[in-house]
Amino acid sequence: MLAALACALLWPLSTRAQSQAAGQGAAAIPVADFFRLPDVFRPELSPDGRHLAFLARAGSHLGLAVIDIERRTSRMIATLPGTDIVEHHWVNAQRLVFVSGNVSDPAGSVNPGRSGGLFAVDVDGSHARRLALAAGDSATVIVRPRHTRMLMAPGDGSDDVIVASNERNFDASDVYRLNTRSGRKTLLTFDNPGDVVRWALDRDGVPRAALTRKGLVDRVAYRRDDRSPWQRWAESDFREPSALPLAIDGEGAIIGLAPRGGADPRQTAALVRLDERGQTVAVLAQSDEFDAQAPVFDPRTKRLVGVRYRGERPTVRWFDERWAALQRRFDQQLPGAVNHFLPPAQGRRMLVYSFSDRNPGTVYLYDFQSNRLEFLLDARPWIKPEQMAESRFVRFTARDGLPLTALLTLPRGVPARALPLVVVVHGGPWVPGYTWQWDAEAQFLASRGFAVLQPNFRGTLGFGTRHWVASFRQWGLAMQDDLADGVQWAMQQGIADARRVAIYGASYGGYAALQGLVRTPELYQCAIDYVGVTDLTLFQSVSWSEMSANDFMRHLFPVMVGDAERDAAQLRATSPALNAERIVKPVLLAYGGEDRRVPLAHGERMREALERHGKSFEWVLHADEGHGFASLDHRIDFYARMEALLRRTIGR
Secondary structure (H helix, E strand, O other): OOHHHHHHHHOOOOHHHHHHHHHOOOOOHHHHHHHHOOEEEEEEEOOOOOEEEEEEEEOOOOEEEEEEEOOOEEEEEOOOOEEEEEEEEEEOOEEEEEEEOOOOOOOOOOHHHOOOEEEEEOOOOOHHHHHHEEOOOOOOOOOOOEEEEEOOOOOOOOOOEEEEEEOOOOOEEEEEEEEEEOOEEEOOOOOOOEEEEEEEEEEEOEEEEEEEEEEEEEEEOOOOOOOOOOOOEEEOOOOOOOOOOEEEEOOOOOOEEEEOOOOOOOOEEEEEEOOOOEEEEEEEEEOOOOOEEEEEEEOOOOOOEEEOOOOOOEEEEEHHHHHHHHHHHHHOOOOEEEEOOOOOOOEEEEEEEEEEOOOOOEEEEEEEOOEEEEOOOEEOOOOOOHHHOEEEEEEEEOOOOEEEEEEEOOOOOOOOOOOEEEEEOOOOOOOOOOOOOHHHHHHHHHOOEEEEEEOOOOOOEOOHHHHHHHHOOOOHHHHHHHHHHHHHHHHHOOEEEEEEEEEEEEEEHHHHHHHHHHHHOOOOOOOOEEOOOOOOHHHHHOOOOOOOOOHHHHHHHHHHHOOOOOOHHHHEEEEHHOOOOOOOOOOOOOOEEEOOOOOHHHHHHHHHHHHOOOOOOOEEOOOEEEEOOOOHHHHHHHHHHHHHHHHHHOOO
């Protein structure tokens, strides 16, 4: 592996281009090429610019690798038995922290606040230390897990990081300064404002603002410094968010998000500057269609220099002309791509990560003195961009008038007329949606001749409060209709053949795939459910789920999905396992025996219901898998079964 990394570093760009041109046809691309782990994932430059850390394949999982940029050597410095490393951060120029998880989890267990353990290691692989257990890391199932989540490295040269941890309260967190060598923690929020779900720190790592949640009520608290008392800014129903502080810049200005005022029908979030009473004093960036995502700071000056948008394409809107000029230069040098960079902690080097719908990602190194952009690594060098399909962001309108978007991927070499269509539904469902970039599932299906529509249905984050709230109590109802409306749009455009449409999804998407056959049995010719919810009453009552008995299930689930008593009839009517008699098309069910997000009982209930009603289905169970298959062999088998079912039902 290390030799392969070193070879990739020294591989000339011209040789790489020649290799890409000599590739096979798209139809011959093996299933494994789409779904094996990347060579490079989440690259990050060290604070002194001398090393590049990234996640890389270590056998069947992702490990943490480091390249010495001066010497052009590389090494794997950390792996974890039986699991992936899914996130890493530089503590200082010699030490990193990293997080465990399952990179194949369709619902995003990459989020360390949910299930990841926290570890630290030196840049040479020495002095490794476990700082926090992963949820469920014991001989028994942990229903109410502890978790420790990285917030920031202070940047003061110490071995400390700032973390949030729920040691004093299972459902809320405190902030600690954690030494990554000794493991000793210092509590920074002894006077916690209570039930905090999100913290905002200043550039020195001092907790200065907090979002607290009690039941359905959100409160924002602020303090001037670590010696001042907390002041309550605002109190509101969680469905009507007020100004939310995100960070404090180097000059003490409070930077946050606030709903756009006036006649904004989507109620998108703008990046704003707030005063010490929580009032907006300046709107820094806003969009009619997309929420502002996060501020971007220059770590050298601690100044706010930009704002991130996920949007149609992931982008940074720069406030500082120096960075804006560099962005224009990179976009000219690397056209037709998203060219992402963040200001570095030093003035020597900077990473540029370039990707597109057909390029999974290429890492470049920019030298400030020579003004030179140098190729370093490809994320998936076996993927040939010229063999990949084009994707585009499309817009359509739901039947109730809600503006919606989707990512549309069309197979290469055939007219975009009357194609077999696969609707791919994301998990969550309240997560950021599809944006313009390379997508393994979409590219795999397009390589097999299928058009692919990936809708950002109501509830998908990033499109404003109205879009989000419109999903409440709409599992299997309006959220399901959004998918059907996307299919109708594709038919009206002449892209999709009305007789050849299938639906697939994982986690929530698996639920939506099955519910598609229940709600609109005439629309889809088959459904593929990957680790999906099947019974909304079981979702609330199963006690061995990692989501059992937490604040979300107690307070928000009844509002966002449905109340077990008041909405009992609706929950039964929108549970595929309780309505299997309505299913008349083939189904593929795939589950993991160790899944704690969506326990196996969901799959078993669906299988039993289909059997009871004499329905056609295929059952896949891997007893040693969780919420998403970690084994490449299992992933290959699943997608091969998917392809076979699609060919039988909607053809090519």
